[in-house]
Amino acid sequence: MKTTYNLRSIAAKAISQVLDQGQSLSTVLPGLQKNISEKDRGLLQELCFGTLRVLPQLEWCLQQLMAKPLTGKQRTLHYLLMVGIYQLVHTRIPAHAALAETVEGAVALKRPQLKGLINGVLRQFQRQQEDLIQRMENTDSRYLHPSWLLNRIKKAYPEQWEAIIEANNQRPPMWLRVNRIHHSRDEYLALLQAAGIDAAPHPEYADALRLLTPSAVSELPGFAEGWVTVQDASAQGSVDLLDPQDGEMILDLCCAPGGKTTHILEAAPKAHVLAVDVDKQRLVRVNENLQRLKLHAEVKQGDGREPQSWAGDRQFDKILLDAPCSATGVIRRHPDIKWLRRDSDIAELAGLQREILDAIWPRLKPNGVMVYATCSILPEENSQQIKAFLHDHPEAQLVETGSLENPGRQNLPHAEDGDGFYYAKLIKSAK
Numbered sequence: 520m521k522t523t524y525n526l527r528s529i530a531a532k533a534i535s536q537v538l539d540q541g542q543s544l545s546t547v548l549p550g551l552q553k554n555i556s557e558k559d560r561g562l563l564q565e566l567c568f569g570t571l572r573v574l575p576q577l578e579w580c581l582q583q584l585m586a587k588p589l590t591g592k593q594r595t596l597h598y599l600l601m602v603g604i605y606q607l608v609h610t611r612i613p614a615h616a617a618l619a620e621t622v623e624g625a626v627a628l629k630r631p632q633l634k635g636l637i638n639g640v641l642r643q644f645q646r647q648q649e650d651l652i653q654r655m656e657n658t659d660s661r662y663l664h665p666s667w668l669l670n671r672i673k674k675a676y677p678e679q680w681e682a683i684i685e686a687n688n689q690r691p692p693m694w695l696r697v698n699r700i701h702h703s704r705d706e707y708l709a710l711l712q713a714a715g716i717d718a719a720p721h722p723e724y725a726d727a728l729r730l731l732t733p734s735a736v737s738e739l740p741g742f743a744e745g746w747v748t749v750q751d752a753s754a755q756g757s758v759d760l761l762d763p764q765d766g767e768m769i770l771d772l773c774c775a776p777g778g779k780t781t782h783i784l785e786a787a788p789k790a791h792v793l794a795v796d797v798d799k800q801r802l803v804r805v806n807e808n809l810q811r812l813k814l815h816a817e818v819k820q821g822d823g824r825e826p827q828s829w830a831g832d833r834q835f836d837k838i839l840l841d842a843p844c845s846a847t848g849v850i851r852r853h854p855d856i857k858w859l860r861r862d863s864d865i866a867e868l869a870g871l872q873r874e875i876l877d878a879i880w881p882r883l884k885p886n887g888v889m890v891y892a893t894c895s896i897l898p899e900e901n902s903q904q905i906k907a908f909l910h911d912h913p914e915a916q917l918v919e920t921g922s923l924e925n926p927g928r929q930n931l932p933h934a935e936d937g938d939g940f941y942y943a944k945l946i947k948s949a950k
């Protein structure tokens with residue numbers, strides 16, 4: 520059957536929604552993928568994620584090729600050109616097909632008069648490709664990060680910043696979390712092997728397996744039955760550290776979409792879990808995930824800064840606070856983060872984290888355990904945040920994670936390991 524849509528124009532629209540309207544790709548894509556074939560969904564994802572991953576490279580090339588960029592109502596065509604160049608440099612799509620489809624994208628975007636321009640710019644790029652890419656490699660565009668973020672990463676990690684940037688620019692590995700209720704990790708590893716899927720266990724995180732080649736979830740043994748969940752290894756580490764036990768009252772604060780809620784319940788199916796998030800829409804996903812895995816938690820909408828309104832006077836044995844953060848540790852999974860965040864967001868997020876920490880701490884029982892986690896690599900949200908908290912709360916003791924001088928454990932993104940993640944484990948001493 521002949522397709523009635525132009526995939527390149529849809530990719531250009533998705534990129535416009537991210538860059539011009541500040542929406543995240545994971546919000547935008549599901550709607551756009553609805554009316555396209557299964558086969559094309561993967562390609563649309565690749566075009567959008569890929570273009571946003573290497574955006575500065577594409578922008579730099581277009582600056583060299585065009586006297587002035589397309590703006591205003593023609594801005595989406597600028598993104599169409601980026602999608603065109605992305606295909607020529609980073610995909611195996613034959614150049615003639617990439618060109619023809621991208622040029623047709625101008626018609627789908629109701630700018631048929633710009634077909635000639637799109638064709639001309641892309642052909643000019645093809646002729647100069649090698650020289651342009653080589654010259655770009657001598658500029659800061661080669662880092663593929665906004666300068667404010669590059670500067671922050673350099674400052675925080677003077678020795679490791681290049682390795683971090685390199686990891687951020689790679690495609691992420693696919694990690695699974697084996698559901699302990701059904702199988703041990705070794706048992707599931709054997710099931711994967713029997714299905715011809717190679718995987719390796721994480722050396723530290725108990726339930727984590729890395730697929731050597733990413734696979735569709737439909738290929739994974741027992742995915743529909745809840746035997747396994749797709750979740751990064753570092754994200755799994757926070758629940759290992761929390762060490763939930765049956766019978767405990769556990770608060771999972773900032774829980775949506777429920778990746779850690781379900782992990783807590785797989786590890787301790789008889790724990791009483793209250794899962795809270797401020798975002799009603801995202802809570803729908805928590806309930807879906809609980810249903811797929813046939814687990815039960817009390818799910819509530821609420822603001823972490825106002826526990827009275829959703830917890831009354833309740834206190835908890837354990838609290839997992841997976842705080843809202845810059846997400847600078849998961850850039851390889853969500854390259855749009857680089858263009859959605861602003862420098863000023865960091866201080867604002869650190870302020871919000873501190874407010875939630877202060878509001879929730881009194882809800883921890885004496886001798887209770889709190890794990891504070893973020894998927895950030897910036898010290899303002901992590902070690903500096905917890906250092907200040909420990910200073911102001913002498914009854915809070917840091918355990919298993921770092922020193923008072925440098926509290927918490929900071930994972931950095933790495934090709935064969937998990938995402939960038941931070942955890943600090945605190946115990947409330949009994950008075």
Ligand SMILES: C[S@@+](CC[C@H](N)C(=O)[O-])C[C@H]1O[C@@H](n2cnc3c(N)ncnc32)[C@H](O)[C@@H]1O
Nearest residue numbers: 773774775776777778779797798822823841843
């Ligand atoms: C890092 S995500 C949580 C991921 C989740 N724990 C998981 O494992 O699937 C951070 C969450 O914090 C929520 N959030 C942001 N501000 C909040 C607030 N003031 N109170 C409660 N939740 C908040 C966001 O809606 C978002 O779902």
